[in-house]
Amino acid sequence: MIKKTITTPYDVAEHLRTPKEMAAYLEACIEEANGDAAFIAKALGDIARAKGMTQVAKDSGLTRESLYKSLSGDRIPGFDTILKVISALGLSLHATPAIKK
Structure with missing residues (x-):
């Protein structure tokens, strides 16, 4: 008999506990977004949920x-x-010179 694996949805907001973790997550998402503003907005939404949407x-x-x-x-x-x-x-937002690839 094959045993079923039970999975639960992954919610990144559960893992963003400190401002440093939130900033690192946003930075990584900006780097991966490739110009997709909605992707960055979603990342901000993840951070807002972690912090508490009512408070934000x-x-x-x-x-x-x-x-x-x-x-x-x-x-x-x-x-x-x-x-x-x-x-x-x-x-906060910061600007740095872009690295040409």
């Missing part, structure tokens, strides 16, 4: 509903929304 909504001045929609990965939120969310998450 309060800190960003946005509603929970608009955050879920904006950060679902199904749409590309406005840059003002991205900046509000990044600030509410306690993160």
Whole structure:
């Protein structure tokens, strides 16, 4: 008899516990996004869920509903929304010279 393997969905938000982990995750997603803004928005959504969507909504001045929609990965939120969310998450954006491949 073959034993069935039981799996559970993986939720990265359960593994983002510290600001350092959140920043490293976002950095990795930006590197892997290849220009896909919705992918980066989804990564911000993962971090927001880890931090608590209600608190992020309060800190960003946005509603929970608009955050879920904006950060679902199904749409590309406005840059003002991205900046509000990044600030509410306690993160910041930095620019460095691009490395030519």
